[in-house]
Amino acid sequence: DGGITQSPKYLFRKEGQNVTLSCEQNLNHDAMYWYRQDPGQGLRLIYYSQIVNDFQKGDIAEGYSVSREKKESFPLTVTSAQKNPTAFYLCASSLTGRSPLHFGNGTRLTVT
Amino acid sequence: AQSVSQHNHHVILSEAASLELGCNYSYGGTVNLFWYVQYPGQHLQLLLKYFSGDPLVKGIKGFEAEFIKSKFSFNLRKPSVQWSDTAEYFCAVNTNYGGSQGNLIFGKGTKLSVKP
Numbered sequence: 001d002g003g004i005t006q007s008p009k010y011l012f013r014k015e016g017q018n019v020t021l022s023c024e025q026n027l028n029h030d031a032m033y034w035y036r037q038d039p040g041q042g043l044r045l046i047y048y049s050q051i052v053n054d055f056q057k058g059d060i061a062e063g064y065s066v067s068r069e070k071k072e073s074f075p076l077t078v079t080s081a082q083k084n085p086t087a088f089y090l091c092a093s094s095l096t097g098r099s100p101l102h103f104g105n106g107t108r109l110t111v112t
Numbered sequence: 113a114q115s116v117s118q119h120n121h122h123v124i125l126s127e128a129a130s131l132e133l134g135c136n137y138s139y140g141g142t143v144n145l146f147w148y149v150q151y152p153g154q155h156l157q158l159l160l161k162y163f164s165g166d167p168l169v170k171g172i173k174g175f176e177a178e179f180i181k182s183k184f185s186f187n188l189r190k191p192s193v194q195w196s197d198t199a200e201y202f203c204a205v206n207t208n209y210g211g212s213q214g215n216l217i218f219g220k221g222t223k224l225s226v227k228p
Binding site: 004035040041042043044045090092098100101103104105106 | 116118121144146148154155156157158161163202204206216218219220221
């Protein structure tokens with residue numbers, strides 16, 4: 001089955017630690033995205049990548065970093081600089097920059 | 113800055129009632145418009161989209177939306193809801209016509225609860 005796999009589903013970390021969230025897609029999509037979903041806030045774009053080895057900051061990139069070394073993979077690192085890291089993180093991909101998004105099931109990160 | 117407003121945070125309806133969820137955006141140029149749905153425990157999925165042409169767009173599961181350019185609106189409708197329509201609905205607008213979807217802006221979502 002083609003789709004987007006985010007792992008793990010739940011992640012717990014201590015404050016001050018960096019943590020990396022995995023996102024893999026086998027849809028052969030060029031574009032990949034990371035969103036953060038908070039209750040009552042909708043989805044806010046963290047980073048996106050239109051092509052391998054290239055990515056751009058979204059609206060709330062501070063405290064996050066990404067890499068796009070392979071077409072199918074777009075990992076997100078939540079650094080200790082992110083002030084409110086506890087959230088639900090969604091990865092998405094699209095065939096082109098204008099195509100509808102396909103979403104993964106999300107990773108719920110809790111930092112204490 | 114561009115924004116997307118969804119008027120209702122939580123809507124509660126009985127089965128067979130009609131549904132209309134409001135969505136307005138603030139951008140004067142060309143837009144692509146989307147409605148996404150998130151059923152309980154499932155991932156977000158596309159409900160319908162508008163790129164150009166007929167402003168009345170039909171989506172999956174009997175949903176439709178009408179793009180009214182003069183009102184900057186893209187309201188979602190369904191004549192008769194079912195219990196299985198219980199979900200959270202997100203309106204989204206891409207303001208970079210022809211370009212990157214990195215400019216896709218989401219509304220804050222509307223939770224729909226349908227009572228059996």
